[in-house]
Amino acid sequence: MMNKQIVVLGAGPAGAAVALGLKRLGYEVCVVSEWRRFAALEGVSQRVLEGLRQAGLHQALASACAASPRQVRWNGEAHAPNVEHLLDRPAFDAAIRQDLLAAGVELIEARVRELSSTAEGHCLQLDSASGPQTCHADFLVEARGRQAPLSGKGLRGQETLSLLNHWQEQPGPARSAVESLADGWAWMARLGDGRCFWQLTLDVASTDLPEKSQLAEFCAAQRAQSTLVRELFGAPALQPSALHARSSTATLCLQTSGDNWLRVGDAAMAVDPLSGNGIFQSLSSSLQAPAVINTLLQKPERAALARHFHQQRVEQLFLRFARIGRDFYAMEQQWVARPFWQSRRNWPDDLPLHAPADYASLRVARAPVINGELIDEADVVITADQPLGIWHLQGIELAPIVRALHSAPLTEVLAPLAAEQQRLVYGWLRAQGYRQA
Structure with missing residues (x-):
């Protein structure tokens, strides 16, 4: 059995930011993570790059593409408001691992098969390439994103599904775009090497989806109706392509810590992808975590204070991003009666994103x-x-x-x-x- 002081589950931006922060505080940290099993692309803003720099994820930062133009078609209007940096997630994930190893953080490539926790610590049963392993941790950081098991109470938005498609075309300028549709919205991008991505986000309850085997054809048919798709991509975009389905439902965990564990990133709160950049909110909740964990370990008399601090900020961050998404949805007036838009334009509440000064x-x-x-x-x-x-x-x-x-x-x-x-x-x-x- 391996005995570890602190184990972080997940080597995404959230888990890595916590691990690096704890390492700087002098803790021995072990990160347990699987590799991503599907191709993915994300568009991020300059503030995400600043967050990566602040976290010490320098090689991950270097993996981001140069800024490329982004088009927006929303509420029947076309805009080109800004640019975004495209992240090839497999390359980005590999760069994060390089940052961890360069900082002296131990990294175990494994799947967590079983986890049992008590007040004395945590026992993890791992499946790795070299075979089963058992690991004991005094403190556990849950950073496995939306896939992290959730026990206890939570808050969920409307059940939302995102269908990510990708295919290969000829090399050309990197570009991205987003457009509203009658029953959802789509984000799309192409990299300079010709790799193309298109993600359709839909309402689970109201969308009449076909069988899993027919989802690729369903998505191709949706793309064929989009003039924006035809502007950004070539003929391969109109054909069925490789597809990965994933939940993008907004979730908030109402208990994000204990005396010897902490949830960060999407494992603590995950926002609707329209609400803001997921990496940014993951980093936002993770940069504070080392101070919280250090307090729990070094000043147990302040445990309640530290846990309250973390929970408050996770909840406040969640509401901020949820209201950003709500306001974006409310801007779309073409399909106000459609279930997708109707259920999202008033959630999570009717409070303003920014309260007037007083x-x-x-x-x-x-x-x-x-x-x-x-x-x-x-x-x-x-x-x-x-x-x-x-x-x-x-x-x-x-x-x-x-x-x-x-x-x-x-x-x-x-x-x-x-x-x-x-x-x-x-x-x-x-x-x-x-x-x-």
Whole structure:
């Protein structure tokens, strides 16, 4: 039996970011992962690349293609709003493994056949190329994405299915596009080497899908009706092609931690693919995880605080992305009565993505924060748009300033700060609705 201090299940961006962060804190980390079993392509924004850099995933970052143009056809209108970087997922996954190995993180290529957990630790039965293995972990990080087993309560959006197709054409310029359809939407892209991808996202309950053996023909028929497909691709796009079906239902785990385990990335919360980039949200929930785990292991008296911090931020992130998706769906007015669009334009709630600034509502409260390598508690400022609170503004604590403004004029409150800090804080106050009398 192998004895490990911390085992991370999953070598995607989320698992890798946690493993590298823990390694920097001095922990011995082992990552257990299978290779991806299907070809896939993703389009990511510049902020994802910044997240990869922040996580220390430099070789994964280098695997991203240069920015290429992206077309959007939504609500009967055509736009070319921005660019995106295309990620060949098999190459990206291989680069992540290179980053892990370069950092000295142990990597086991294996499938988890069985997992049993107690307060004393976790026992994993693994199937690897060299045969069955048993591994014991003191702490476990669940980062296997949407496929991670979920026990306990969770929140699910409308059941959603994505059908990913890929085929080969002649080399040409890299491009991508997205378009709305009567019963769903499609994302499509081609790489410079001629590999082409098209993904159709549908509602499980209302779509009359054929048998599994006929899905490739069904998708080819859908592509044949799209003028955008004909613009981006050649004749092979109109033929049945290799296909992989996967769930893309939005899910939120309502218990993302215990005293000796933590869920991150899509295993904690997975968003509708229209809501924002999945890699970005995976990194967002994972970059905080090393501090949470370090607190659970080194400061058990703060365990409840650390777990509350992680759960709060996972839930807030989920709602943010879910509302982004809701607002995109609501923009599509051509098929408002169709089940796909009708069920998604009002979920998860009717609250605005961004609450309007309201200086009168600002208040100071105690809340968990990341303080160096640990989760701590501090006075933060709760705002309409930041319900979890803001502690610092580029190193300047905001709670003392907001408190002082109740009894002193702005010039007096800001006087101890340097001129540039004064401008920074004043700009923040103005953004919150503050106006001098």
